[in-house]
Amino acid sequence: MNGWRKWPAWLLPCLALTCLAAQVAPFVVYHVPGPSAIAATSIPAWHPGGYDAADLARAHAFSRALLFGGMARSATWILAMLSLVACGVAAGFADSSKGRGQAWLVRVLLLVGLFLFLQLVELPYLVCRFFHFQAFGLTALTLAGWTKLMLVGSIVPLALFVLKYLLVVCSLPLFKRFWWIGACLCIFVLFEVVPEVASRRYPLDPVESLTPMGPGPHADSMKAVIDRAGLDLPLMVVDLGERVNTANIYIAGRHGREYVVVTDTFLRQFTPEEVTLALGHELAHVRNRFTLLAIHKTLSFLTLASGFFLAFMLTGRSALRISAAPRVVLVLMLSLALTSLVMQPLANSFYREQELQSDIRAVELAGDPAAYGRLLLKMAKLNLEPLDMPWWEKIFFSSYPSTTDRLAALKRRAG
Numbered sequence: 419m420n421g422w423r424k425w426p427a428w429l430l431p432c433l434a435l436t437c438l439a440a441q442v443a444p445f446v447v448y449h450v451p452g453p454s455a456i457a458a459t460s461i462p463a464w465h466p467g468g469y470d471a472a473d474l475a476r477a478h479a480f481s482r483a484l485l486f487g488g489m490a491r492s493a494t495w496i497l498a499m500l501s502l503v504a505c506g507v508a509a510g511f512a513d514s515s516k517g518r519g520q521a522w523l524v525r526v527l528l529l530v531g532l533f534l535f536l537q538l539v540e541l542p543y544l545v546c547r548f549f550h551f552q553a554f555g556l557t558a559l560t561l562a563g564w565t566k567l568m569l570v571g572s573i574v575p576l577a578l579f580v581l582k583y584l585l586v587v588c589s590l591p592l593f594k595r596f597w598w599i600g601a602c603l604c605i606f607v608l609f610e611v612v613p614e615v616a617s618r619r620y621p622l623d624p625v626e627s628l629t630p631m632g633p634g635p636h637a638d639s640m641k642a643v644i645d646r647a648g649l650d651l652p653l654m655v656v657d658l659g660e661r662v663n664t665a666n667i668y669i670a671g672r673h674g675r676e677y678v679v680v681t682d683t684f685l686r687q688f689t690p691e692e693v694t695l696a697l698g699h700e701l702a703h704v705r706n707r708f709t710l711l712a713i714h715k716t717l718s719f720l721t722l723a724s725g726f727f728l729a730f731m732l733t734g735r736s737a738l739r740i741s742a743a744p745r746v747v748l749v750l751m752l753s754l755a756l757t758s759l760v761m762q763p764l765a766n767s768f769y770r771e772q773e774l775q776s777d778i779r780a781v782e783l784a785g786d787p788a789a790y791g792r793l794l795l796k797m798a799k800l801n802l803e804p805l806d807m808p809w810w811e812k813i814f815f816s817s818y819p820s821t822t823d824r825l826a827a828l829k830r831r832a833g
């Protein structure tokens with residue numbers, strides 16, 4: 419890593435600060451569109467009704483700010499991490515304590531500090547995103563409510579972050595030269611295999627409440643389509659109405675013990691027939707669950723293993739003393755970020771294909787393609803999704819096909 423020293427010491431932190439400011443810029447440029455912006459937007463003629471120029475202008479402004487702000491957020495994260503490596507902060511911590519207990523305390527505190535630091539460099543994006551959601555009417559939260567949610571919601575990720583990198587630190591003296599293999603396997607088992615056998619889910623925040631769905635026309639038509647698919651899944655409702663206005667339906671729970679989760683906003687905004695169509699799509703994922711799970715885990719393992727291998731190469735391809743732990747953690751985090759960036763297009767293309775397949779199965783299971791097309795447009799309208807996206811956004815950032823691609827696939831299928 420000596421190459422760093424040839425760079426001016428101020429360059430990386432300056433670039434990181436520039437990206438920090440760039441997180442805010444897209445939210446200033448893309449705000450709620452006024453009448454002139456709506457008038458300048460034209461909608462493709464072949465689209466069925468239910469999604470007009472005003473929807474398109476709103477979805478465009480909403481999604482571009484999130485996309486470009488998110489890109490600046492990732493760039494800040496990488497540059498901030500590179501700055502930490504380059505300025506030798508890790509070496510400074512390495513020899514800072516003598517006693518064993520004290521040394522472990524320093525390592526844990528260092529990991530907590532690193533987690534908080536990385537939250538801090540993303541804060542401009544997160545705050546702007548909250549105000550953006552508020553301006554577009556997608557959240558009912560106040561700034562105080564959102565802050566509380568953020569703080570409470572960070573506790574579990576912080577604990578998991580510390581646990582994950584403590585495993586890496588422990589693997590240095592335990593596995594010697596094979597520290598990267600040992601740590602990689604431990605993390606894969608603990609974070610990818612165990613959650614499939616134990617519970618996969620923890621409450622995201624204190625506001626979320628999951629309750630069994632009561633009887634009614636929605637429950638009746640949902641049960642009918644689950645029966646038709648030859649499955650037996652409990653129906654649960656999650657109460658989101660207090661804080662967001664976006665609507666969603668999905669399957670949760672570990673393999674073999676799945677259940678349907680529908681947001682209260684979804685039940686309010688969609689008819690029983692529409693909910694049935696959307697559920698048909700989710701049930702197609704359940705029918706395919708083993709293949710999906712196997713491919714998902716394989717991709718996770720490949721990303722993890724190549725990240726660890728890269729970190730091993732960058733840290734000198736040898737056994738390391740435990741005093742090297744802070745530097746190893748930083749290099750490993752950067753390596754994992756790089757390998758997930760490389761693997762992302764592959765994972766995205768796989769998930770996009772799965773979505774298109776599930777659309778087709780949903781139509782086969784639950785209804786006619788025209789009604790399904792109208793449902794896709796209604797969901798895009800409510801969740802402020804643009805109808806289409808540029809090719810590079812599809813490849814690098816989207817695990818979902820655009821509404822245009824989904825409608826085109828249905829059209830092709832119908833012949």
Ligand SMILES: [Zn+2]
Nearest residue numbers: 699703773776
């Ligand atoms: Zn899906």
